Amino acid sequence: MYFNVKRAFYSAAILLRKIDIMAVEIITREDLNEFRKLLLEDIKLLLPPPETKIQKDWLRSSEVRNLLKISPATLQNFRINGTLRFAKIGGIHFYKYEDIVKLLESHFVQ
Numbered sequence: 001m002y003f004n005v006k007r008a009f010y011s012a013a014i015l016l017r018k019i020d021i022m023a024v025e026i027i028t029r030e031d032l033n034e035f036r037k038l039l040l041e042d043i044k045l046l047l048p049p050p051e052t053k054i055q056k057d058w059l060r061s062s063e064v065r066n067l068l069k070i071s072p073a074t075l076q077n078f079r080i081n082g083t084l085r086f087a088k089i090g091g092i093h094f095y096k097y098e099d100i101v102k103l104l105e106s107h108f109v110q
Contacts, residue, residue, distance in 0.1 A: 058087075058094045067100065078103075 059067070064084075065075055078084035079093070084103055087094045 055097055057097055059097055059100070061093045061095070064095050064100060 056063075061072070061075060064070075065072060068075075075084075079086055084095060085099050
């Protein structure tokens with residue numbers, strides 16, 4: 001008798017495992033949309049706000065060229081004719097961000 005009870009208990013445990021393995025949860029389109037919204041909210045919390053862009057006081061030549069969309073020769077001409085002031089340390093040219101803004105404002109077309 002003890003053997004039959006033990007066998008029945010063992011069979012029931014196997015049956016419960018099979019049922020547990022076979023348990024299926026259906027994910028609907030609404031569930032996916034809700035998950036997408038939650039994921040996007042979490043990502044937004046990790047990213048800094050777009051208006052908190054930190055501007056450096058001094059820019060290198062490559063940064064100025066990228067900012068103004070000009071060639072190295074044009075930037076060199078700006079240095080030579082005094083259009084844009086600069087500081088040179090070693091072989092690196094530095095430009096004040098304020099001077100670049102003034103240059104753009106002085107050429108503003110109304």
